[in-house]
Amino acid sequence: MxxxxxxxxxxxxxxxxxxxxxxxxxxxxxxxxxxxxxxxxxxxxxxxxxxxxxxxxxxxxxxxxDLDMISYDKKDGMSIGCNVTLSEMASNELIKTNYLALHQAVNHAATPQLRNMSTLGGNIVQRNRCWYFRSADHDCFRKGGDRCYARHSENGENENHAIIDNGTCVSVHASSISTALMAFNASVVIVNEEGKTKEVSMDEFFVSAGEDISMETILGAKEIIKEIILPAPTKNTKSAYIKQVARESYDWSLGDVAVVFEVSKDTCKSASIVLGAAAPVPYRSIEAQEAIENNTINSVNALAAAEAAMSKARPLSKNGYKVPIFVSAIKQAILEIS
Ligand SMILES: Cc1cc2nc3c(=O)[nH]c(=O)nc-3n(C[C@H](O)[C@H](O)[C@H](O)COP(=O)(O)OP(=O)(O)OC[C@H]3O[C@@H](n4cnc5c(N)ncnc54)[C@H](O)[C@@H]3O)c2cc1C
Ligand code: SF4
Structure with missing residues (x-):
């Protein structure tokens, strides 16, 4: 060191x-x-x-x-300070009542000990967990090298890697909490060195590998995240989150999904469906959203939406197993809403 x-x-x-x-x-x-x-x-x-x-x-x-505060207003929604720990989020009743999928995502992230230390700001800025990226012995694309070991080498270890948008770097973003935040259309409040503040939606905050491989978020070296804002839910907002892991107790996501619907009786009026560990950044599935919107929430339509999401999947040599995992998780999450 x-x-x-x-x-x-x-x-x-x-x-x-x-x-x-x-x-x-x-x-x-x-x-x-x-x-x-x-x-x-x-x-x-x-x-x-x-x-x-x-x-x-x-x-x-x-x-x-003052960066460790959670506040909620029925009209303006919720503000979560960047230094709020994942444990504080996990036990917060306002999150559980108003943003169930976020509550579920936080409770399934890491271990209780890690959640005590980890903050929300650090969680969404953390870098991906690709083992080549995190090894001092490999200089891959993301570190300015000339190859992606996960994708190209004969024995590339890509079991945990991306199945969607995987044309360049095939790592997946590490924050499973961002899956739920994006599904709730959250935004990130950023302060720059001149003291100016900007609010950026989670959809714009993450940078896809195809766009710029040197970064995973738009955050500059001289910028700090102050808080995350979630719009207020309506009385018809329903949500669910499912994470698939290799070990039950704790683990990184192999595939996770957050769904946030506006419902009218048993019909989905509008859908927000985001996949984690599917692509290099949290991935909003427009195909799944369009497939379920204005349709009855039932087993047939949930499966159709899940399959629509996977129409974009292009698995690598060792991660084809993720496709059925996502189909099952998306279907189950949608049905949990009904
Ligand atoms: C074994 C293990 C399992 C895990 N499992 C999961 C999981 O399942 N799901 C999940 O989502 N996470 C998981 N994590 C991630 C973990 O929970 C932490 O959220 C994460 O590692 C970083 O949080 P931190 O507060 O310690 O950030 P730090 O290490 O302090 O910071 C991380 C990065 O964020 C930057 N940063 C921090 N705060 C700000 C800010 N306010 N503004 C600008 N930049 C900032 C830092 O400069 C740094 O670049 C896991 C971690 C481990 C080690
Ligand atoms: S997946 Fe990305 S981070 Fe991993 S080796 Fe390839 S370029 Fe590097």
């Missing part, structure tokens, strides 16, 4: 002033960052210990006041 200095940020402005981009250091395959923000530290210290991240300065934003 390299030597680094530690800075306890007192406010977002204070943290942003500390970012020093004049020293060139390699960070997550980018070369323009010398400092790194640390919240829960789970992902940041993984990278530092592996020797892939060599910051000269770690800026601790975890103790900035």
């Amino acid at each position: 390299n030597k680094f200095s530690w800075y306890e940020a007192k406010s977002i402005e204070d943290a942003l002033e500390q970012v020093n981009s004049t020293v060139s250091e390699e960070l997550y395959g980018q070369t323009d960052k010398a400092s790194v923000f640390k919240s829960g530290g789970i992902d940041v210290f993984d990278w530092v210990k592996e020797g892939l991240l060599k910051p000269v300065k770690i800026i601790n934003i975890r103790n900035i006041p």
